[in-house]
Amino acid sequence: MAVPKRRHSKTRAAKGRTHYKLTLPRPVKDEDGTWRMPHHMNMTTGEYNTKKA
Template sequence: MAVPKRRVSKTRAAKRRTHYKVTLPAPIKDKDGTWRMPHCANKFTGAYKQN
């Protein structure tokens, strides 16, 4: 079993974790011209999915 020989410092661990980024989903433009977030209903029309 692999066991670290020395403790990883807070700085080194933080440097490694800088690449774990959360990206926000891009908004979608509906047919009526309003913008909404994906997987959310339109505030004005109440429609969930418009093709």
């Protein structure tokens, strides 16, 4: 079995035990009042980044 040659610090050991969680993308409210996901086009108006797609 592999054994570490040197001891890990308390900080380094704690970093291995952390759980970095992903956050869900938050919807964006457009000028016309509809909600859409970020980096997606508005399905009601057909616009993306205020330009007609």
